[in-house]
Amino acid sequence: MFKQLSLLDQAQVRELKNIADQAQFVDGKISNPYSKVKNNLQLHDVEGYKKSSKILHDALMANREFVDFAFPERVAPPLITRYKPGMNYGLHSDSAIIPLPDGPLRSDLSCTIFLSDVNDCKGGALHVTQGEAGMRFKGIPGTAIVYPSYTLHEVEPVTEGERMVAITFIQSKIPDVMNRNLMYELNEVAALEGLNMAHENYTRLQAVQYNLMRKWMR
Incomplete structure (x- = not known):
């Protein structure tokens, strides 16, 4: 259900930080005015947004681990956000539908890309709950x-x-989370062990992969 990625090199991180340093940020409620739990800042600069979102989007789509895990159909343009002392984003789930200029996006997966050094910030962990447990x-x-x-x-x-x-938010080609995770695991096993299998068994395994993709992909 969770995937950690090594996504950006340090040159890309520096470029994104430079863009942020020169851009205007506004109250994050501009994109969610009715939220009672959102307390952050977000990039509000047309050129900075275009440039930064392209760097981030291209990095995601070039990352094989991300593509194999998320089965992305559409990815919302990533947005840089900031939290200063006293800021937070209270407990919430992400909106099911993200309005975009080219039509609404169904949010199957969310993605947080870390840009600041963890040693430069106290607090501010992303806390995802799982029943009574949680991960930070x-x-x-x-x-x-x-x-x-x-x-x-x-x-x-x-x-x-x-x-x-x-x-950013991702609309997956496989909307159901259980089906998506099963497809990911099956593909991983096939990639890792397929060459060690008898040819006829590997062929049968590939047929299962392809038929499940036909069944589950939208």
């Missing part, structure tokens, strides 16, 4: 975490420094 993520710059959009999650309060990340 504070990645090093250039890493990312992909997780189901339906999960309840929060950004814990920043107490010192600044948290800077980019966020």
Whole structure:
């Protein structure tokens, strides 16, 4: 259900930070005015948004682990957000439908891409709940975490420094989370062990893969 990625090299991280340093940020409620739990800043600069979202989108689509895990059909343009001391994003699940200029996107998966150094920020962990348990993520710059959009999650309060990340949402070709995870695991096993199998058995395994993709993909 979760996938951690090494996504950006340090040159890309520096470029994104430079874009953010020169861009305007506004209250994050501009994109969700009715939220009672959102307390952050988001990039509000046309050129900076175009440039940064292209760098991030291209990096995601070039990352084989991401593509194999998410089966992306559409990816929302990633958006850089900031959290200063006292800011947080309370417990919430992400909206099922993300309005975009080219039509609504169904959010099957959410992705947080870490840009700031974890040592420069106290607090600010991404906390994703699983029943009564939970997982906390504070990645090093250039890493990312992909997780189901339906999960309840929060950004814990920043107490010192600044948290800077980019966020995006993915519409998957396999909407059902269980089917998507099974397809991912089956593909991984086939990739790792397929060459060790008898040819006729590997052929049968491929037929199962292809037929499940026909059945589950939308």
